Amino acid sequence: MFLQQVLNGITQGGTYALVALGYTLIFGVLEIINMAHGDLFMVGAMVGWALVTLLGWSLVPALLGGMLGAALLGIVLEFTALRPLRRQGGTNLSPLISTIGLGMVVQNLMVRATNGQPLSFRVPLSEGIIRLGPLQLTRVQLVVLVVSLLLMAALQWTLSRTRLGRAVRAVSENPETAALLGVNVSGIILATVMLAAALGGAAGVLVGLSFVSVSATMGLPYGLKGLAVIILGGLGNVKGAVVGGLIIGVLEALTVAYGGAGYKDAVAFGFLFLMLLLRPQGLFGVSAAATRRS
Amino acid sequence: MELLLNNYYLQVATFICLNALAGLSVYLVLSTGQLTLGNAGFMSLGAYTAALLATKAGAPVWLTLPAAALVPAVVAVPLGYASLRLRGVYLAIATLGFTETVRVLLQNWEFAGGALGVKNIPSLGRMAQNALKGALGSPPAGLRFAQLANLLVLLFVLLVLLLTLFFVYRQERGRVGRAYAAIRIDEIAAEAMGINITYYKILAFVQGAALAGLAGGLVAHINFSVGPTDFAFSRAVEMLTLVVVGGSTTPLGPVLGAALLIGLSEGLRDFSLFGARLSDYRLILYGLLLMLVVALRPQGILGGARRRKEARV
Amino acid sequence: MSTAAPILEVSALTRAFGGLVAVSAVDLAVPEGAIFGLIGPNGAGKTTLFNLITGLLAPTGGSITFACRPIAGRKPHVITRMGMARTFQNIRLFGGLSALENVVVGTHCRTRGGVLGSVFGTRAVRAEEARAWEKARSELEFVGLASEAGSPAGGLAYGQQRRLEIARALATGPKLLCLDEPAAGMNETESEELIDLVRRIQARGITVLIIEHDMHVVMNLCDRIAVLNFGRKLAEGTPAEIRANPDVIEAYLGRDEDAADQGA
Numbered sequence: 001m002f003l004q005q006v007l008n009g010i011t012q013g014g015t016y017a018l019v020a021l022g023y024t025l026i027f028g029v030l031e032i033i034n035m036a037h038g039d040l041f042m043v044g045a046m047v048g049w050a051l052v053t054l055l056g057w058s059l060v061p062a063l064l065g066g067m068l069g070a071a072l073l074g075i076v077l078e079f080t081a082l083r084p085l086r087r088q089g090g091t092n093l094s095p096l097i098s099t100i101g102l103g104m105v106v107q108n109l110m111v112r113a114t115n116g117q118p119l120s121f122r123v124p125l126s127e128g129i130i131r132l133g134p135l136q137l138t139r140v141q142l143v144v145l146v147v148s149l150l151l152m153a154a155l156q157w158t159l160s161r162t163r164l165g166r167a168v169r170a171v172s173e174n175p176e177t178a179a180l181l182g183v184n185v186s187g188i189i190l191a192t193v194m195l196a197a198a199l200g201g202a203a204g205v206l207v208g209l210s211f212v213s214v215s216a217t218m219g220l221p222y223g224l225k226g227l228a229v230i231i232l233g234g235l236g237n238v239k240g241a242v243v244g245g246l247i248i249g250v251l252e253a254l255t256v257a258y259g260g261a262g263y264k265d266a267v268a269f270g271f272l273f274l275m276l277l278l279r280p281q282g283l284f285g286v287s288a289a290a291t292r293r294s
Numbered sequence: 295m296e297l298l299l300n301n302y303y304l305q306v307a308t309f310i311c312l313n314a315l316a317g318l319s320v321y322l323v324l325s326t327g328q329l330t331l332g333n334a335g336f337m338s339l340g341a342y343t344a345a346l347l348a349t350k351a352g353a354p355v356w357l358t359l360p361a362a363a364l365v366p367a368v369v370a371v372p373l374g375y376a377s378l379r380l381r382g383v384y385l386a387i388a389t390l391g392f393t394e395t396v397r398v399l400l401q402n403w404e405f406a407g408g409a410l411g412v413k414n415i416p417s418l419g420r421m422a423q424n425a426l427k428g429a430l431g432s433p434p435a436g437l438r439f440a441q442l443a444n445l446l447v448l449l450f451v452l453l454v455l456l457l458t459l460f461f462v463y464r465q466e467r468g469r470v471g472r473a474y475a476a477i478r479i480d481e482i483a484a485e486a487m488g489i490n491i492t493y494y495k496i497l498a499f500v501q502g503a504a505l506a507g508l509a510g511g512l513v514a515h516i517n518f519s520v521g522p523t524d525f526a527f528s529r530a531v532e533m534l535t536l537v538v539v540g541g542s543t544t545p546l547g548p549v550l551g552a553a554l555l556i557g558l559s560e561g562l563r564d565f566s567l568f569g570a571r572l573s574d575y576r577l578i579l580y581g582l583l584l585m586l587v588v589a590l591r592p593q594g595i596l597g598g599a600r601r602r603k604e605a606r607v
Numbered sequence: 608m609s610t611a612a613p614i615l616e617v618s619a620l621t622r623a624f625g626g627l628v629a630v631s632a633v634d635l636a637v638p639e640g641a642i643f644g645l646i647g648p649n650g651a652g653k654t655t656l657f658n659l660i661t662g663l664l665a666p667t668g669g670s671i672t673f674a675c676r677p678i679a680g681r682k683p684h685v686i687t688r689m690g691m692a693r694t695f696q697n698i699r700l701f702g703g704l705s706a707l708e709n710v711v712v713g714t715h716c717r718t719r720g721g722v723l724g725s726v727f728g729t730r731a732v733r734a735e736e737a738r739a740w741e742k743a744r745s746e747l748e749f750v751g752l753a754s755e756a757g758s759p760a761g762g763l764a765y766g767q768q769r770r771l772e773i774a775r776a777l778a779t780g781p782k783l784l785c786l787d788e789p790a791a792g793m794n795e796t797e798s799e800e801l802i803d804l805v806r807r808i809q810a811r812g813i814t815v816l817i818i819e820h821d822m823h824v825v826m827n828l829c830d831r832i833a834v835l836n837f838g839r840k841l842a843e844g845t846p847a848e849i850r851a852n853p854d855v856i857e858a859y860l861g862r863d864e865d866a867a868d869q870g871a
Binding site for chain 3: 460461464468469470471472473479482483484486487488497
Binding site for chain 2: 081084085094098100104107108112220227228231263266269270272273276277280
């Protein structure tokens, strides 16, 4: 039973990790938290839903469609909420507020479009349970787990082996130096935002699959949990986002099984406070990050 | 007279004053450079304190309201202390986490009504009506008791707002206000000049919490009921919007912000654009305003033009 | 110069950042009423030493005694209240405030008015406020900036900003004033004015500890000088002794053209 919960938690944690990776990427190149990330996640889910339900697409194309939809919104985010503020050179609080604003706009436009009602996701997968010894996974869970792991691996490969990835890492280290070395910093920032959005969108589609429904407000709890994950793992730290996501996923599953379903959300927040109190740089972060010109 | 004492206008005006108080609570904390999204959580604590004391213990308003300010203030001390080392983004996230934690805890607390919240809270309006009936017997000059009661409630809330503005304004011009400003502009220099930044940052945090709690208590007694989701993330964002748009460098900023934003959403109620009622787009409007103001005029409408550099956001 | 106990005494003071030792077993004794100079090549650890003394950093070894009381590890505002004030190498004025407002912030630790006093305008607090503003005005005048009282601090000329920072530090009523490169970026006239200002500060009975690269200022102003290099104290003595010290000359060889020009 315990191991089963752990397995459930890892599956859910995979989606948290994907969301957290989106935050991490943007924090890496821009040193800001994109508060609209939860809504990028939601838009991905909505697009995936529409492709499956209205156009009858199958899983993989719908997933890619969701990622693309979210990435497109990422472009809007960069050009309306982020780039104009960079020219201004304000404090680190302005982009935070600006992204909060954009998130509100996106979320409420979607609320209007769906009349505030959740939409059910007709899962393009057969029902079925797969058994692994004493443990079991539903088909959906398996898909979620596999896709999450694949995407994380793809991200890791992109960051370490491709030119794009190297450029992203260079800009994360030091934008001025990267520019001097010939990197198109604005372009890389846009690409990173799109990448982060795509990951969030993918997580959205996966979550929609898992819970068989999507709604305009589904972004908020995931957005917040994603924040808790990156604080736990360390801002800007890829490994931390993954490990943090899994930890929170597992702990939540255990809480539901042994504590009480209602308190599930409190787990993530509890960790958030604990980390901020004891180790603001997170499990894998470097101490300087916590006091870097925020 | 009939027009002035229209129930609807009275209620809108009261609503504006309540939001102005909420905005001022964020303003107070922002004046030390701390961006907090936790005051919605404190409002919730205040509202529930007043609601529970009134419905479960039968406490009168002159006890529930101070309690509504006191409970959040007490909670704010350890929270403020823990948040001291956090800057900018971290603080915003931590306080947002606090607001959500309050919501989750209240949603699961059966004593407080769980997800349904507390109902049948003695309302200020009803109290005013009874007092008037007792004092006057029959309503004067063609007015109804309900109208007069609403007027009295508005005057009460307005009085609280004016006293708060007086308090904030006087504090700002004195030694404490200077300490706040110094901390906001440059903490290290402030500390080197002999200012105990720990004390003042927590003080501002606690003051903000107490004010938010008071506003919450007032809301509880005006709305008859409170629920756990009344003061969650979107409320936190609304409170922030009031200050950012109205002006973050003067106490009148949040007041203007409240008047403008609520006036706008109520005013748009009767208009339609492309077949949709504009008032439904209220939150979208808030979001757009946030983005615009932060990009074009970060100090807000009332923030002095040449103090752009000193905008608190 | 007094022959009583030194106002500031630093003993075996050490500060390490992981493997890097920025300040290594430094001993210093600053006599009360003196103008004490701290010089050394860039990166010698001078500002770190300042940060240790003024409480911005905690030492990893050694002790600091100020006015016969131990202060190592105490918070900056406590140390300021005890009578030590400082200026910063990179000028940290309060940008949005006027010159006068900047200086009056310095009076904070000598006043007590709290929330209630300000809000209700009690007589005691009103009187205290009046005194604080008066003190601020007089310090502004002392540094020669009385005419700029209402000007935004950020808009002042560089040399004026340095003097404003000094006025603000003086408003805290210090016994010891720590100046971090006050002459940086100043031309000859301004440096002379600075030397005059520091002498007038000394005449008020305030001890001055000064980090400086400008050798003309250092040699003409200081009663005693300590030289730091690579976090260690290289030498200490009167300006003449320091000027003749071969180790000091070697440490500076080829570094300070000013010294060569001025025949220091």
